[in-house]
Amino acid sequence: NAGVTQTPKFQVLKTGQSMTLQCAQDMNHEYMSWYRQDPGMGLRLIHYSVGAGITDQGEVPNGYNVSRSTTEDFPLRLLSAAPSQTSVYFCASSLRGQKAFFGQGTRLTVV
Amino acid sequence: QQQVKQSPQSLIVQKGGIPIINCAYENTAFDYFPWYQQFPGKGPALLIAIRPDVSEKKEGRFTISFNKSAKQFSLHIMDSQPGDSATYFCAAARGGNQFYFGTGTSLTVIP
Numbered sequence: 001n002a003g004v005t006q007t008p009k010f011q012v013l014k015t016g017q018s019m020t021l022q023c024a025q026d027m028n029h030e031y032m033s034w035y036r037q038d039p040g041m042g043l044r045l046i047h048y049s050v051g052a053g054i055t056d057q058g059e060v061p062n063g064y065n066v067s068r069s070t071t072e073d074f075p076l077r078l079l080s081a082a083p084s085q086t087s088v089y090f091c092a093s094s095l096r097g098q099k100a101f102f103g104q105g106t107r108l109t110v111v
Numbered sequence: 112q113q114q115v116k117q118s119p120q121s122l123i124v125q126k127g128g129i130p131i132i133n134c135a136y137e138n139t140a141f142d143y144f145p146w147y148q149q150f151p152g153k154g155p156a157l158l159i160a161i162r163p164d165v166s167e168k169k170e171g172r173f174t175i176s177f178n179k180s181a182k183q184f185s186l187h188i189m190d191s192q193p194g195d196s197a198t199y200f201c202a203a204a205r206g207g208n209q210f211y212f213g214t215g216t217s218l219t220v221i222p
Contacts, residue, residue: 004154033210042117042200042212043155058209059114090154092210099145100210102154 002026006091006103013081013110021076021106023091029101031094032074036060036087037105043090049074050096081110114138115203117213124191125221132186132216134201139182141203145210146175146186149198158199159186191220 007022025032033048035058045058049068063085065077074093078085088107094100116135124130134144145160161168161175161184168175172189188195201213 035210035212040120040214042115042214043202043210045209045211048209059211096206099157099160102147102156104154105152 004091004093004101004103006089006106008106009104010107011109013078013108015081015083015110017081018077018079019081021078021089021091021108023074023076023103024072025074025091025093025101026072027093027101028071029093029095030071031096031100032068033058033092033100034064034066034074034076035090035092036085037090038087046076046089083110086110113214114211115201115213117201117216119216120214121217121219123219123221126192128191128220130188130191130195130218130220132199132201132218133183134185134203134213135181135183136203136211137182138203138205140205141211142206143204144175144177144184145202145204146173147200147202147212149200149215155200188218191218193220193222196220 004025034046035043037043044060047066049055091103092100146158147155148158149155159170159173174187177184199216202210204210
């Protein structure tokens with residue numbers, strides 16, 4: 001049972017480049033979400049999904065896109081990376097009202 | 112606007128001491144209050160959680176106290192150990208998926 005798997009673990013981008021952060025879970029969880037973690041800011045919700053085909057915005061959605069075509073996968077897309085998007089990104093999954101499981105994180109640096 | 116306010120930012124205790132971390136929230140729609148523990152380079156992991164119909168919950172050395180009227184909740188760690196040194200986040204959620212995190216407390220337990 002792998003839980004929540006995020007790839008890549010580390011990434012360096014140049015300003016204006018695009019990339020996709022991958023997130024996959026094998027627990028058949030209906031809920032999945034993306035957070036960014038910055039020093040002194042805690043974790044802030046970017047986007048979330050309550051099931052395949054359904055997504056919604058969180059606290060800090062600007063500059064990020066998501067889609068959920070399957071229960072297992074919830075990729076996060078940066079269309080045009082900016083230095084302000086330098087952060088550690090965490091994906092999480094859960095059943096409704098239950099414990100959220102987090103991935104190991106992706107450390108992204110935009111130069 | 113921070114949905115969940117957490118204090119203190121950092122805490123140093125001697126082994127065997129009882130660190131207390133406090134959180135406060137405003138939104139009465141929150142219905143799930145977890146605490147997460149995070150070690151460097153790892154994703155957050157659920158420690159203990161409480162729902163607003165309960166005033167206290169204990170799991171091992173960890174206790175959550177919940178005051179619904181004051182919209183506050185706190186984490187107590189009994190008989191703290193050096194292995195408890197980590198960053199602790201409180202969170203509040205509604206609808207089972209939209210988690211709002213505090214800014215974190217860095218705990219150091221001195222042997």
